[in-house]
Amino acid sequence: MAAGSTDQPHWSEESNMVYRIISSDSHADAPREVYIESVASKFHDGIPHVAKGDDGKNYLWVRGQKVLTMEHLREGREGGPWQQVREFDMNDADGWKPSRRLEHMDRDQTVAEVIQGGATWALFDPDPELQLAVCKVWNDWAMDVYKPYSSRIQPSATLPIKDIGAACKEVQRLAAMGYTNLQMPIYPIEMPYRKREYDPLWAVLQDTGMTVNLHIRSGTRKSTPFSAGRVHNYCVDCTDGIITASELCSTGVLERFPGLKFVFLEVGGGWAAWLMHTMDGIYNAHPETSITLKKRPSEYFKQSIFCSIMMDSVAMKTIDTLPADNLVFSTDYPHPEGTWPESQRRVGLQVAGWKDEDIEKFTHKNAERLYGFPAETPSTAELLNAVAR
Template identity: 25%
Template sequence: MEIPKLIDVDAHVVEPPTLWSSRLPERLRESGPRIVYAPKGDVQLVDGKYVERPGTEGPDVAWWAYEDTWTQIKRYVAAAGVPADEVTNEGVTYEDMRPGCWIPSERIADMEVNGVEAQMCFPNYPRFCGQIFLWGKDRELALHSVQAYNDWMVEEWCGSSGGRLIPLCLIPLWDVDLAVAELRRNAARGVRAVAFSELPAYLGLPSLHSRYWDPFFAACEETGTVLSMHIGSGTRTPQTSADAPGAVGATIIFGNSVASMTDFLFSGVLHRFPRLKLLYAEAQIGWVPYLLERVDDVWETHRGWAKGQDQCPEPPSTYYYRQITSCFFKDHVGVELLDRVGLDNATFETDYPHQDGTWPRSREAAAEQFGHLDEEAVRKIARGNAIRLLGLDLPV
């Protein structure tokens, strides 16, 4: 059947240059996130973090400067409409990218071209769960920066879209009480999704097993806020060796989502908060059936020593089917295993404007992968499951 208009649960926004400089208190603007034009520089991976500095010659590109950190806006995060051979990790300017990357009205125009009715966008510069502010030295500045991003997200990015852009907010990751307060502040104005790290321990934060995050999870459950975790939001990505090409890490990065889901299933979080909903973004779905088979087998077979049943009194797959949704955009294998992934547990995405994205042919990509399914299945994956998960006022 023809693919209906999509509800896209994972796209990205390139933050506009004045987002923070127009919203932070004046005394904080000189050290808060701001755009500086300077020559391209080198990027190095140091202790799991990318460290960048501007160069000394060549054409200027757009840099985000925040305290003593520098980050180029790179071509591959603003790659919509750019031929694959021309997509690199070098810096660009705002003039080099499609206006839909950062201007709301232009984004909606690009959504129209792509057959997307509504779209939820993860951040780019602050990283996928706002961890750049976790690394900030000035906690007052970091908190104001998180709040400024959320105000911009609700009021400017989504505010004039007529519900077509779905707000996704950040939390101050360094303090669970502040996180709860910010979650509630945004939920009170209609926000129903919050970005979180798939592996908080990778960020040096308390693990899911510590129960430190329980007040935050309780607030998510109470407000109906979906805990949204983008692949790579643990920052540290799987690597096989220092000399392996980037293609290796890009292939196996879904391993982080495997680890995260296993952590959630055995931690007892989903047992203690049975109405808490999780969304895994850009992780694809083909790996899910084997993980569910394995966690259930470990839960049963190794019950004498592995402590899998201590916080997880039911087979782990029970919690998955009840509370977890994943999204995909390139996964024929996952569609073939859809009966085990769960028809109600799968949603679609476009990843606009990243290089991996399918714009402007996302509905064609959807048709190629699941257009052969029956009408109910197509509608659930393309839009129905996302509408239900996020409580959207849209027809299924």
């Protein structure tokens, strides 16, 4: 059976196989009052809040604009490996609390997670002063809340990039605080990552060893309208991964800064083998109009790029081109397209036929290396007792 096939999964409810799983992409944010209490009142209009629309439904609003539905969504359509078993409210007001997250990790049989998403909504705001003020609130709050639980919960800092000098100073501050990773916009269309203006930021990120997370819908490009439907909206947003990965690999960024590590989150990886094949093909066919590199573009991809996989059997079938060394797993907890509370089954569906060493890289070893998780993690009871002491 081909690796990643979902026709005859080797995992079943009766299976004794239990994988050691670390999620590279789970979500939380600070309560709204944390931002309101911590930033100047002139920024309050840019902090999201939930209110009813004219149709009586709850929406997330920013600067008077309706940006996202907050209604409780029904379970997914029946059939298919992406069907969601929803057993909790994704809008749980206490969902950020470490004890609640550990409880839900145990339910899912995942040992650790990286928390993405804090204040990333600010990266869409046109005001660079608001961006930095709000993101610093999350960065300070998240480290204060989650640092005692860092063996199993690692927060991702959020880094605005409109002011490169300020971004460099913030990276140094974050490293001193104990952060191992941060999130940047996946596709800053106003100033793409190939621009030399970013070199001071790439240098400080490389020097500090900070892993850079690039998450779907975290950039400055406006998403396609929801009137086009969720399917089209989601798929178009995933193409940001292709655009930015190509830019980093083929324009010299990763040649100048070989120590950088980028993790593409929630944009899958089925495109990666095609991209590596195409970049190398065009590089060879058009030497007179391609930027000259010391290595092929695909080699820079394998050197520095990681794809986070929730449910992408297409990517998993391309392991000969997109090796396990470049894959991490994510649950996307608590979002409805994610794998909670059945991540063990989802992993099993995708790694059938793989070698044990490749499964271990995908499920936890790459994440341990990228985010600084220990090779052995305490149980929830042990961790809570240690924190209480």
